[in-house]
Amino acid sequence: MLDILRHLGIKHENSGISTGENWLKSNGETITSFSPVDGKSIATVTLADKEAYETVIKKAEEAFKIWRTWPAPKRGEIVRQVGEALRAKKEALGKLVSYEMGKSLQEGYGEVQEMIDICDFAVGLSRQLHGLTMHSERPLHRMYEQWHPLGITGIISAFNFPVAVWSWNSMLAWVCGDVCVWKPSEKVPLCGIACQQIIAEVFARNNVPEGVSCLIAGGRETGEWMSHDQRIPLVSATGSTRMGKAVGAAVAERLGRSLLELGGNNAIIISEHADLNIAIRGALFGAVGTAGQRCTTTRRLIIHESIYDTVKEKLIAAYKQLSIGDPLNESNHVGPLIDKDAVNAYLFSIEQCKAEGGHFIVEGGVLDGIGYESGCYVKPCIAEVKPHFKIVQHETFAPILYLLKYKTIDEAIAIQNEVPQGLSSSIMTLNLREAEQFLSAAGSDCGIANVNIGTSGAEIGGAFGGEKETGGGRESGSDAWKNYMRRQTNTINYSSDLPLAQGIKFDL
Numbered sequence: 001m002l003d004i005l006r007h008l009g010i011k012h013e014n015s016g017i018s019t020g021e022n023w024l025k026s027n028g029e030t031i032t033s034f035s036p037v038d039g040k041s042i043a044t045v046t047l048a049d050k051e052a053y054e055t056v057i058k059k060a061e062e063a064f065k066i067w068r069t070w071p072a073p074k075r076g077e078i079v080r081q082v083g084e085a086l087r088a089k090k091e092a093l094g095k096l097v098s099y100e101m102g103k104s105l106q107e108g109y110g111e112v113q114e115m116i117d118i119c120d121f122a123v124g125l126s127r128q129l130h131g132l133t134m135h136s137e138r139p140l141h142r143m144y145e146q147w148h149p150l151g152i153t154g155i156i157s158a159f160n161f162p163v164a165v166w167s168w169n170s171m172l173a174w175v176c177g178d179v180c181v182w183k184p185s186e187k188v189p190l191c192g193i194a195c196q197q198i199i200a201e202v203f204a205r206n207n208v209p210e211g212v213s214c215l216i217a218g219g220r221e222t223g224e225w226m227s228h229d230q231r232i233p234l235v236s237a238t239g240s241t242r243m244g245k246a247v248g249a250a251v252a253e254r255l256g257r258s259l260l261e262l263g264g265n266n267a268i269i270i271s272e273h274a275d276l277n278i279a280i281r282g283a284l285f286g287a288v289g290t291a292g293q294r295c296t297t298t299r300r301l302i303i304h305e306s307i308y309d310t311v312k313e314k315l316i317a318a319y320k321q322l323s324i325g326d327p328l329n330e331s332n333h334v335g336p337l338i339d340k341d342a343v344n345a346y347l348f349s350i351e352q353c354k355a356e357g358g359h360f361i362v363e364g365g366v367l368d369g370i371g372y373e374s375g376c377y378v379k380p381c382i383a384e385v386k387p388h389f390k391i392v393q394h395e396t397f398a399p400i401l402y403l404l405k406y407k408t409i410d411e412a413i414a415i416q417n418e419v420p421q422g423l424s425s426s427i428m429t430l431n432l433r434e435a436e437q438f439l440s441a442a443g444s445d446c447g448i449a450n451v452n453i454g455t456s457g458a459e460i461g462g463a464f465g466g467e468k469e470t471g472g473g474r475e476s477g478s479d480a481w482k483n484y485m486r487r488q489t490n491t492i493n494y495s496s497d498l499p500l501a502q503g504i505k506f507d508l
Helices: 002-007 050-067 072-088 090-101 105-125 164-176 189-205 220-228 241-253 276-292 308-320 340-355 409-417 432-439 480-484
Strands: 013-015 030-034 041-046 133-135 141-149 152-156 179-183 213-216 234-238 257-261 266-270 298-304 359-362 381-384 400-406 424-428 448-451 485-493
Touching: 002 090, 013 189, 030 189, 041 189, 050 152, 050 179, 050 213, 050 220, 072 090, 072 105, 072 164, 072 189, 090 105, 090 189, 105 164, 152 164, 152 220, 164 179, 164 189, 164 480, 179 220, 189 213, 220 234, 220 241, 234 241, 234 480, 241 257, 266 276, 266 409, 276 298, 276 308, 276 400, 276 424, 298 308, 298 409, 308 359, 308 381, 308 400, 340 359, 340 381, 340 400, 400 409, 409 432, 424 432, 432 448, 480 485
Parallel strands: 013 041, 152 179, 152 234, 179 213, 234 257, 266 298, 266 424, 298 400, 381 400, 424 448
Antiparallel strands: 030 041, 133 141, 141 485, 359 381
């Protein structure tokens, strides 16, 4: 791991504040990043104080005045080179993601691949920032709309995807002409430093203004500075619903924009018409992948009563085959939770589920002994519950799966929709009518609705995000780029007269 850290430019002691090539000093707190894999310290990071924060924002403001004048395809060329740099560092960065966050090595590599994919998407987008032309009701007039950069995009990311979600925002923001100020999760600050090092090398080669890519490691207070800062027109925040409500309120109070990607409480409906081989595999990965720490993790299985016992037996058998351990060992399926606080939340949810009457068919617990010294490894577990249980309405970032039973497809969809969150959803069925009903306006109320695949594994080509307490934000593909720009409507009069709209007369 030391060779990987050196390869990525990470030292034993690091500044967490950067405007590009320049790393700033700060009198802020120093934190140590510990790996949940083995409990060992990796490196220390100095967080931003208010003075360093002000320096970063001012440099970003200066950079925007220049960056916005670069042609969009030229900005796209820079992002293309970022993609190439990420390809060269994919193995090292993927291993750091896995070690600092605790996800499997395959998922670590996959997360870096997501970064590469969004770079490719953004390069094409840089030549497609289209507006519309409209016919004017006035003679010899032309109307059209165009899109302009917003300014500073503030990015607050979560620990579970320490690099990918930042890239979803930054690559699009950059081709749109914005500059970015990123506050990575304080639980995985080294991933942010590694990314900034990679970006800085590319930007320096191309004479990109200092301040187009900025990093400010910090805690809750730093996020509050960003949320209340009128110099940041857009704050994109990923995390808990509680955090998102605070960010959204602060940004809205100053009439700024917020892009919120918050909690998920995702369900798979397993119909009596399902292909159970697909259904079990989709449910298994959805529930235990990333140790249940994805916002798209499958937390509820809504199973038709006629196949309930069969599905239950297959799940029990599948869970017995799970290998839990060091995520850098590719033979293991499940790694650790991020820290001891996550373990305590997992244990609390298990106890609350039991208190409400939940019956565990696969028991949970914390693992100890050789290989589990960090104290962050837990057993994926399964409980039979009722839809009205309070714990079922709550998102626990851990591998706890709840089983529910249904009779009709209408009942299944109602159960699916009656939680406060609305991120991802899925139905396993070979029945066309059920599938179409699930995808209809009267079906799933989530931002993502899938048929015969699980709830996790979003592709960058589609807009990612959800409804209700998930925040309503959309990132990555489709027309999510519009979040990072401002729309301007233009009317040109090329006549020798001044006719007014709606036939209004104003004669002097």
